[in-house]
Amino acid sequence: MTNQASPRITKSRGTNEFDSHVGRRLRAARTLAGMSQTRLGQAVGLTFQQIQKYEKGVNRIGASRLQQFAALLNVPPSYFFEGQATETLPSTLPVDEIDPNMIGAVSQRQAMELVRNFSRIDSKSLRRHIFDLVKAAAGGSIRDSDAPEAKD
Numbered sequence: 001m002t003n004q005a006s007p008r009i010t011k012s013r014g015t016n017e018f019d020s021h022v023g024r025r026l027r028a029a030r031t032l033a034g035m036s037q038t039r040l041g042q043a044v045g046l047t048f049q050q051i052q053k054y055e056k057g058v059n060r061i062g063a064s065r066l067q068q069f070a071a072l073l074n075v076p077p078s079y080f081f082e083g084q085a086t087e088t089l090p091s092t093l094p095v096d097e098i099d100p101n102m103i104g105a106v107s108q109r110q111a112m113e114l115v116r117n118f119s120r121i122d123s124k125s126l127r128r129h130i131f132d133l134v135k136a137a138a139g140g141s142i143r144d145s146d147a148p149e150a151k152d
Helices: 017-030 037-044 048-058 065-071 077-081 102-104 108-120 124-136
Strands: none
Touching: 017 048, 017 065, 017 077, 017 108, 037 048, 037 065, 065 077
């Protein structure tokens, strides 16, 4: 019988970029769902502090826990890995769509809340008008191809 050494698995200390990315995606999905850290934690039997650690990438999220979060937040498990790049920092927006002036002016939380609340507006016509207003206020031109459909 040969004595084969099994591969050694080492635990790294500190945050890992992949864990941080998954944590940011968890926070984004939770915020878009309008759920607090406390409520999400209660739904899976954790404290809000543990949810905070997951969101900051301090603690890794196991596969079964990630599946629970995906089901509760109504996103596919793959959502948490979207946009992950191995050589650059992950982003929820494609790089060519990020306006450097926007980064300091609008927090990610505000942007997510804006999207969540905008999607709750039942009237397509009202959504179209709000879209046009925001785009005009931002100095953009209003084109029919950019705006959401306005049929009620």
